[in-house]
Amino acid sequence: MSYSSKRIKRDADQKPIPQYFNPNTDDYEALQGKNGAYNVNVLESALPAGAATDAKLDLILSKLEDVESELTAIKSTNGIKKIEDTVAVQLTGSSLPDTQALPVKQAFNYELETIINAESVPSNQTSFKIITTNGEAELWFLVSIDKQPWRLTAGTPWFTQYSWGPQPFFPVRNNVANTSTVSVPIISLYVPLSPSLSSLGLTAPTTMAEARQFLTPPPKSFGVGVHNGSAETATVTLKVLRVWRS
């Protein structure tokens, strides 16, 4: 049969109602609705690309079940995450007690300068230069001399001429009986306070660590000299290693 052989449905006033023809029942049926709209069947073939389908929803549900299983596997019964495999760990922060200062890395900068370049110094004379400084934390002097005895002298903050004496160094180089080369110079730290001179009332340092405790910034300008105490002309090279800290 076809819809053309059936009567359409009518309401109480004998007017046609919203309806459709159902070939399964071979009759017109009233359209049902809900929330102010018709019930509508959507054909999958009419859906736009990417629209949700039963198959896709089933696939998503399956994935969610997999995630749930995985989370359950890595949690203990009280919900705390279990770590059973070896894990690479990088510690940050400090394990020092609150009362202990954090260690601070200091940056160093240095410059080696030749202030006496292979000078020929007659017997019992001194080769000397004026050193000017620029905020150095330390000054190290490197002596190369081919005759002995000799001594290294320098000024202090209160008497800046080189002739003040050998005490502003550690170790003190006074009447040294060894020679040295530029490859292997003899080295001393400039200690402006001259603690090795007992008449200043300071305790003379016996180690480099003790000498460092007397370190003060050097004067802005002072003299330094190498005295040739031998009976012959000496060749003298003097270098200064300037060290800055920041």
Place this chain on the structure above:
Amino acid sequence: MTEQRKQQIINDLMSIYNAFEPTEDEFVLSMFVLISRYNATGHNVELIGGDWVIENCPEPLKSLPV
């Protein structure tokens, strides 16, 4: 200092340069070694030093390490 004397000093220094052989203590010929050996000859009456070599001598003497 006359040019003749200056050339004589340069010749002496070149002789030291050419004769240098490294030792355990002095493995390179530095300005210090050059002047030290020149002083040892007893010819350095002008008491020249490294600065004089840099100002007055040709290569390779003037560029020796200090």
